[in-house]
Structure formats: C-alpha cells, structure tokens
Amino acid sequence: MWEVLKGLGLRRRWLAYKAAGNPMAPLYATPRPSPWTPLEDVEFVALDLETTGLSPGKHEIVSIGWIVIRNMNLVYAERGHWLVCPEQDVTGESAVIHTLTDDQLAEAPPLCDALENLFPVLAGRVLIAHHVKVERSFLKRACKTCFELPFQVPAVDTLELEKRTLLRRGDHIKPGALRLDAVRARYNLPRYKSHNALMDAIAAGELFLAQAAERAGRKGKLKLRDVSR
Amino acid sequence: MDIELIEIRDFLTQHHPFDLLPDEAWDRVLSTIESSYSRRGQVVLEAGEPCEYLYIVRTGAVETRSPEDDQVLARLSAGECFGVHALLNPERKAVNRATALEDSLFYMLPADEFEALRRAYKQFAYFFAPLGAERLRDAHTHANVSGDRDQLGFITSKIEDLLQREPVVIDMGTSVRDVAQKMRENNVSSLLVCDDKELGGIVTERDLRDRVVADALSFDAPVEKIMTPNPITLNANALAFDALVTMSQNNIRHLPIVRDNGDLAGVITNSSLVQHQSTSAVYMVGDIHKRDTFEGIAEVVDRLPQLLCTLIEAGANAYTTGHIVTSIADAATTRLLKLAEQKFGPPPVPYVWGASGSQARHEQTSTGDQDNCMIIDDSYDPDQHGEYFKAVANFVNDGLHACGYIHCPGDVMARTDEWRQPVSVWKDYFSKWIDEPEPKALMLSSIFFDLRGVWGDMSLLEPLREIIAEKAPLNRLFIVHMVGNALTHTPPLGFFRNFVMIRGGEHDDTFDMKLSGVVPVVDIARIVALESRISASNTFERLSTQIDSKVLSSSGRRDLLDAYEFISITRLEHQVKQIRRGDAPDNYLKPEELSNFERSHLRDAFSVIKTIQSAMANSYSIG
Numbered sequence: 001m002w003e004v005l006k007g008l009g010l011r012r013r014w015l016a017y018k019a020a021g022n023p024m025a026p027l028y029a030t031p032r033p034s035p036w037t038p039l040e041d042v043e044f045v046a047l048d049l050e051t052t053g054l055s056p057g058k059h060e061i062v063s064i065g066w067i068v069i070r071n072m073n074l075v076y077a078e079r080g081h082w083l084v085c086p087e088q089d090v091t092g093e094s095a096v097i098h099t100l101t102d103d104q105l106a107e108a109p110p111l112c113d114a115l116e117n118l119f120p121v122l123a124g125r126v127l128i129a130h131h132v133k134v135e136r137s138f139l140k141r142a143c144k145t146c147f148e149l150p151f152q153v154p155a156v157d158t159l160e161l162e163k164r165t166l167l168r169r170g171d172h173i174k175p176g177a178l179r180l181d182a183v184r185a186r187y188n189l190p191r192y193k194s195h196n197a198l199m200d201a202i203a204a205g206e207l208f209l210a211q212a213a214e215r216a217g218r219k220g221k222l223k224l225r226d227v228s229r
Numbered sequence: 230m231d232i233e234l235i236e237i238r239d240f241l242t243q244h245h246p247f248d249l250l251p252d253e254a255w256d257r258v259l260s261t262i263e264s265s266y267s268r269r270g271q272v273v274l275e276a277g278e279p280c281e282y283l284y285i286v287r288t289g290a291v292e293t294r295s296p297e298d299d300q301v302l303a304r305l306s307a308g309e310c311f312g313v314h315a316l317l318n319p320e321r322k323a324v325n326r327a328t329a330l331e332d333s334l335f336y337m338l339p340a341d342e343f344e345a346l347r348r349a350y351k352q353f354a355y356f357f358a359p360l361g362a363e364r365l366r367d368a369h370t371h372a373n374v375s376g377d378r379d380q381l382g383f384i385t386s387k388i389e390d391l392l393q394r395e396p397v398v399i400d401m402g403t404s405v406r407d408v409a410q411k412m413r414e415n416n417v418s419s420l421l422v423c424d425d426k427e428l429g430g431i432v433t434e435r436d437l438r439d440r441v442v443a444d445a446l447s448f449d450a451p452v453e454k455i456m457t458p459n460p461i462t463l464n465a466n467a468l469a470f471d472a473l474v475t476m477s478q479n480n481i482r483h484l485p486i487v488r489d490n491g492d493l494a495g496v497i498t499n500s501s502l503v504q505h506q507s508t509s510a511v512y513m514v515g516d517i518h519k520r521d522t523f524e525g526i527a528e529v530v531d532r533l534p535q536l537l538c539t540l541i542e543a544g545a546n547a548y549t550t551g552h553i554v555t556s557i558a559d560a561a562t563t564r565l566l567k568l569a570e571q572k573f574g575p576p577p578v579p580y581v582w583g584a585s586g587s588q589a590r591h592e593q594t595s596t597g598d599q600d601n602c603m604i605i606d607d608s609y610d611p612d613q614h615g616e617y618f619k620a621v622a623n624f625v626n627d628g629l630h631a632c633g634y635i636h637c638p639g640d641v642m643a644r645t646d647e648w649r650q651p652v653s654v655w656k657d658y659f660s661k662w663i664d665e666p667e668p669k670a671l672m673l674s675s676i677f678f679d680l681r682g683v684w685g686d687m688s689l690l691e692p693l694r695e696i697i698a699e700k701a702p703l704n705r706l707f708i709v710h711m712v713g714n715a716l717t718h719t720p721p722l723g724f725f726r727n728f729v730m731i732r733g734g735e736h737d738d739t740f741d742m743k744l745s746g747v748v749p750v751v752d753i754a755r756i757v758a759l760e761s762r763i764s765a766s767n768t769f770e771r772l773s774t775q776i777d778s779k780v781l782s783s784s785g786r787r788d789l790l791d792a793y794e795f796i797s798i799t800r801l802e803h804q805v806k807q808i809r810r811g812d813a814p815d816n817y818l819k820p821e822e823l824s825n826f827e828r829s830h831l832r833d834a835f836s837v838i839k840t841i842q843s844a845m846a847n848s849y850s851i852g
Contacts (some may be wrong), residue, residue, distance in 0.1 A: 076264070188289055
C-alpha cells in the first residue's frame with residue numbers, strides 16, 4: 001500500500017518536471033490532499049461533461065460543468081458552465097441529446113482552450129462525478145491529444161460509493177438503481193428537470209454531500225480515505 | 230445569471246420573501262449562495278455557535294427548539310428559512326438549536342449578502358423584521374390595493390368627507406316666512422335651528438308643506454311651531470353607512486352632523502347618500518324595517534352570507550365588515566322590539582336593550598349565538614311591570630332565534646330573569662364582578678363589559694359605564710384575573726406542511742381562527758379599555774384610542790391591530806370561500822388552504838400576539 005502511494009508520488013513529481021511550461025503544469029505542481037485529511041479540509045470539484053456519445057474515440061465533449069465543494073458546502077461562487085466547439089459536425093445527434101444549439105457551439109472555444117482553463121480549477125482538488133470513468137476517459141484522451149500528457153487527478157465516484165453501500169447492506173442492485181436520479185431520490189434530494197452539465201455537476205456534488213453525511217452517521221468524522229475507497 | 234441555474238431560481242421565487250427580489254438581484258444571489266446537506270437527526274445549528282448563513286430548506290424539514298427549555302419553536306419545510314435571529318444580532322450567534330427532522334438539503338445565503346439584500350430591497354427586509362408587525366402593515370396595503378374599492382369607497386367613507394357645505398343655520402324665533410326665504414337663498418331643503426349656538430331643532434321643506442301650507446299656519450309663526458325639536462344627530466367620524474342606517478331606521482331624510490367638540494358640521498340628506506350608494510346592506514336594513522313577522526325578517530337576514538361575500542370581495546377591511554354585518558343584527562333587534570311594542574303596548578317604564586359579545590363590539594361575521602340583556606329604569610316594579618318586560622324579551626329572543634341568531638347556550642339573553650333587571654341590580658352585578666373576580670364572575674365580565682345599547686333609553690347605560698370606569702382600573706386583583714383569563718387562549722406556533730404547530734410540539738389539523746386568533750386579541754383589547762377607561766366596545770377602536778396604557782404601549786397596540794386585522798380578514802376570506810362553495814362558514818382553517826404569503830404573515834401575527842401575551846404575563850406575574 002505504502003509502496004503504491006510512494007510510487008504515485010514519484011510519478012507525479014516526474015510528470016510535474018516533464019510538464020514545466022505546459023498548460024497542465026498546475027495540475028501536477030499543486031500538492032494533493034493526503035488520504036488522512038479530514039473531509040472538511042479537502043476541496044472537491046464536482047464535474048460533468050456533456051458528450052455526443054459514450055466513446056472517447058468517436059464522440060466529442062460539447063460542454064463542461066463544474067462547481068467547487070469547500071468545507072463540505074457547494075460554493076456557487078466558484079462554478080462554471082463552458083461550451084466547447086466540436087471538431088466534427090454534430091448536427092442531428094447533439095440536437096437530440098443536448099439543449100445546446102449548433103450556433104452556440106460554433107461560437108464556443110475549441111476543446112484545448114477549455115481544458116487550459118480547467119486545470120487551475122482541478123489543481124489540488126479531488127474530482128467528483130457520477131460514474132467518473134466516462135469523465136476520466138474523455139479528459140484523458142483530450143489531454144493526450146492537446147498536451148501529450150496523461151490526465152492524473154484523484155477522484156471520487158458517487159456511483160461507486162453507492163454501489164458499495166448497497167452491497168455492504170446486502171441489497172440486490174436492480175437495473176437502473178444506480179442512475180443519478182434514482183440514487184438522489186434515496187437521499188431525499190430534489191429531482192431536477194434540467195440536465196445541462198452544470199446542473200448535473202451540482203446534482204453529483206449534492207449527492208456526494210449526502211453520501212458523506214450518511215457515512216459520517218455510521219463512522220463518525222470522515223477522512224478523505226473513507227470516501228475514496 | 231447563468232440560464233443553467235434557472236431551476237434553483239425558480240424554486241426560490243416560489244417562496245416568500247424571495248418572490249420579492251427583482252431580476253437584477255438574482256445574479257448576485259446565485260453567485261453567493263452555498264449548499265449543504267444534513268442527515269435526519271443531525272444538528273444543523275447549535276444555540277450559541279456562530280452562524281454565518283441564512284439557511285433555506287430545499288428538501289426535507291427542520292425543527293427549531295429554544296435552548297432554555299427545549300420547547301419546539303417551529304418546524305420548517307421546503308422554502309422556509311432559519312438562522313434569521315442569529316443574523317439579526319450583531320454577534321451572529323445562533324439563538325436556537327436547529328435539527329434536521331428529515332434528510333435535508335439547504336441553500337445558504339452568506340450573512341453579508343443577506344444584509345446587502347435587506348439594505349437594497351425594503352420589502353425583502355420587512356419579511357425579516359424582528360416582530361413582523363412591519364410586514365403585516367405591508368400585507369394590508371397589498372390587500373387594500375388589490376381589492377376593488379369603488380363599490381365600497383362610498384359607504385365606508387367618513388361623513389366628514391361627504392359634507393358639501395357649511396350648515397345653514399337660523400335662530401329660534403325666526404318666522405316661517407324667513408325660513409322659506411333662507412332656504413331659497415341657499416338652495417337647501419333644510420335649516421338647522423339654533424338656540425344660542427346649541428342645536429335646538431331642524432326644519433325641512435316637508436315641514437313647510439305639511440305644517441304650514443296644509444294647516445294654513447300664519448307665515449309669521451315662529452319656526453319652533455313647525456320644526457322637529459332635538460333631532461337625532463350623528464358624529465362626523467361615523468361612516469356614510471351609519472348615516473344611511475340611522476335615516477332608514479328612523480324614517481328621516483335629513484340628519485344633522487356634529488363634530489367631537491359639539492360644533493355643527495352640516496347636514497346629510499337621504500338623497501345625497503342614496504344616489505351614491507350601491508351596496509345591499511342599506512337596503513337590507515330598510516327591508517327589515519318593512520317586515521312584520523319573524524319569517525319576514527328572517528328572509529332578509531338569510532341574505533347575510535351573500536352580503537359578507539360582496540363586502541370581502543370588494544376589498545372591505547375587517548373593521549368595516551364587522552360593522553356592516555352587525556348592523557343587520559341591530560336592525561333585526563330594533564325591528565323586533567318595535568313589533569313587540571306594537572303587540573304588548575309601549576313600555577311602562579324606560580328601558581334599554583343591550584347587546585353584549587360580538588354584537589356589542591360590532592364584530593359579527595354571520596348570525597351566531599345571541600347575547601343580550603335588558604336594563605330597566607329603577608322605577609321598575611316587578612309585580613306591575615314584570616310580565617310586560619318578560620313578554621317583550623321572550624318575543625325578541627325568539628324572533629332573533631328564528632332569524633338564525635340562535636338562543637345563547639349559556640342563557641345570556643334578556644328572557645333570562647337574571648339578565649332583565651333594573652339599573653340598581655345591574656350596578657350591583659358589575660360591582661360584585663369587579664370586587665370578587667371568581668371564575669364565573671370573570672366569564673360574565675368578559676361578556677357584559679362589551680355592552681352596547683341597541684334600542685331604548687341609552688342614558689340607562691351611563692351609571693353602569695361609570696361603575697366600570699370608577700372601579701375596574703383601580704382594582705388590581707380584578708385586572709390581574711382578567712389578564713390571566715386573557716392568556717388562556719394562545720395562538721399556534723406556526724404551520725408545518727399541512728399541520729398547525731401548537732405549544733409543546735403537538736400539532737392540530739386545523740387552526741381555530743376564532744379561539745386561537747380573534748379571542749386573544751379581543752381579550753387584550755378589553756383589558757386595555759377597562760384599564761384606561763375607554764368607552765368604545767369595538768376591538769379596533771379600543772386599540773386605536775390614543776391613551777397612555779400601562780398594559781400595552783402604543784406601538785404594541787399598533788402591532789396588535791395589524792395582527793388582528795390580518796387574522797380577521799383571513800378568517801373572513803376563508804368563510805367567503807366556504808359560502809361560495811355552498812358550505813356553511815366556520816372558523817377552522819386548514820393549512821393547505823394557505824399560500825406561502827399568508828402562512829408567513831399569519832406566523833407574524835401569531836408572534837405579535839404571543840410577544841404581547843408574554844409581556845402581559847410578566848408585568849402581572851402570571852404564568
């Protein structure tokens with residue numbers, strides 16, 4: 001265990017060295033919170049990407065929504081909803097999935113510019129998303145394409161947290177039971193009608209607060225490691 | 230504002246007072262709020278701990294309790310705020326403990342932003358004013374503006390505002406010829422006849438026709454021969470409605486108006502009023518006076534619910550509505566007494582028919598129990614006159630019952646021997662009630678200390694008023710007991726979803742607007758009146774009289790008036806809705822009938838009453 005952590009630390013330092021001058025530098029230069037940090041002292045970023053599909057190879061990011069969590073409060077002053085101009089023509093599919101119009105997207109900056117703005121937001125913070133794999137895979141590919149560096153950010157997956165809670169209780173997980181809205185309903189969180197990237201990021205952030213409160217109810221004061229495994 | 234957050238803004242604007250924030254405020258609100266989550270049972274705010282935010286419940290529910298005795302103060306659901314007390318005191322420390330009753334999500338408005346919003350938007354600030362009285366005043370203006378005042382504008386205007394000219398006056402001894410000439414010169418149909426500035430009579434065109442021309446009286450005859458001496462007058466502060474009723478009841482067309490200081494203010498004529506007025510109340514009064522049977526009168530009184538609807542829907546306030554609705558009971562009573570006098574002959578000795586309870590206070594909202602009594606001149610001889618008054622009392626009590634003013638279950642009616650007595654006996658009653666305030670005496674005090682003459686010799690009430698004015702303010706034990714009595718009915722704490730929260734964490738399904746809203750204020754106003762020798766019996770009039778009261782400061786009285794108006798009008802609107810649905814009107818309000826606006830204002834009204842009740846309890850060491 002210790003070896004693994006040490007290994008990661010070394011890798012991160014090597015990446016920081018390699019990234020000097022690269023827009024991704026802040027991501028590696030800023031120290032990460034230790035797993036033993038009390039949750040109140042960790043800063044999180046709840047994030048959601050809207051994409052044209054689920055496969056990073058074929059599909060594109062069209063918007064990025066994010067909000068900071070500090071002292072276990074969602075902080076609306078630090079939030080973003082950025083549109084991204086896709087490289088391919090996405091008429092048709094995007095109009096169905098998203099509320100964004102082609103005109104809006106056409107005026108938006110390209111993905112690489114949007115990512116440059118995202119790195120200072122993520123630096124030193126822990127990423128939160130519902131089913132973080134998707135966000136991670138898209139961002140990983142984008143970073144490789146734009147900056148030729150890997151995307152390495154600690155993350156908490158609210159879907160994973162929920163799955164573990166249900167399995168620990170011995171519940172049988174029904175299909176659809178882990179979808180964001182279904183999970184939120186179990187915590188008495190409101191059902192949002194709009195599904196833009198920012199509201200979905202907020203929805204994931206609120207769910208994380210609820211899950212953490214539930215765990216704290218069982219375990220007492222939480223540290224970062226209590227929610228990241 | 231980011232359009233993406235429209236859903237959060239929409240949620241907040243559904244709730245008072247956030248609906249009062251203008252568009253330009255929302256950018257800032259949505260860029261400063263934070264959000265947190267608490268599990269059921271978790272303490273959100275601990276009394277004495279710093280509180281840096283105004284909390285708004287998004288989902289779930291919260292309970293606040295006082296740290297001293299752990300009493301439940303409020304339960305809050307979606308859209309309601311807590312932490313307000315903490316943010317209003319400079320130390321910003323939580324005053325009460327707030328615990329999540331359910332898993333809850335909160336929006337949190339930072340203290341500085343909260344203050345900035347309150348500074349920038351006055352209406353928003355009103356909502357959080359400590360006692361809430363400001364808000365209630367605001368709610369009134371709201372309601373008054375929205376109502377259609379045109380219909381009511383006239384009959385609810387003060388006579389003072391309707392007088393068109395100075396009174397035209399002549400002296401006693403003026404000849405009939407000069408009277409006619411003066412009428413022509415001034416183009417008026419009546420003259421006031423004065424005896425050294427005192428009003429001695431009124432002379433009208435009709436007197437010239439009936440008593441001069443028809444009787445071939447000399448034109449040199451003095452005006453005294455044809456005038457009506459000592460005419461009925463009305464105070465300039467009365468409503469146009471009162472003038473109409475007075476003229477209708479007495480079958481007169483000219484009514485001299487006097488000011489508080491006794492000066493003549495002018496004359497109101499029937500035609501000048503009738504050409505304006507458009508509401509049915511006056512016609513109902515007139516109609517009642519044309520009826521000769523119980524059934525006939527009852528037929529008119531049956532239209533009372535319709536009248537109530539007309540008044541409330543036209544935007545009448547509770548004071549005016551009470552006044553007008555009560556005038557129907559007064560008309561029925563008066564008419565029945567006149568019929569009784571036709572049937573049993575004129576009274577052998579003078580008497581006055583007294584109304585007590587809500588009729589005395591001009592606060593009826595519908596027909597209900599009747600409370601009345603007879604006060605008879607001391608020349609009364611039971612053997613000789615007893616049967617007469619008993620017969621009249623029975624006749625009127627039964628007549629009122631037939632009209633829907635049902636027999637009082639406690640027998641507080643003139644037909645009960647005890648409540649049909651000469652002045653001297655009544656004086657003994659009142660003295661005893663004040664000197665020996667045992668429970669039954671207190672109950673009777675609260676009924677009979679609201680006393681108003683409806684018909685007969687009003688001067689018979691004077692000795693009783695004197696006794697009250699003389700004895701009540703000085704008898705501390707009596708006042709203390711009356712205060713104790715006034716504290717037995719308390720308003721609820723507030724509302725939680727579809728429940729009414731009451732003391733001790735209990736809840737009811739409905740709010741009894743009469744017993745838990747109206748009665749506590751009426752009781753307090755009565756004590757203020759007793760203590761300060763205010764002769765008015767109406768709660769609004771009692772509380773708005775300019776006096777120095779030990780019981781209640783003038784700002785306290787003003788707040789209480791606003792609370793009373795809001796509760797009363799909510800009750801009346803509730804009854805109008807029931808009448809419109811075809812249901813019988815009652816006093817039980819279900820929380821689900823209330824808008825957020827009404828809920829929060831009712832809660833303010835409750836807190837005004839509670840604050841005043843506990844101040845009274847303290848100063849009289851009760852509780």
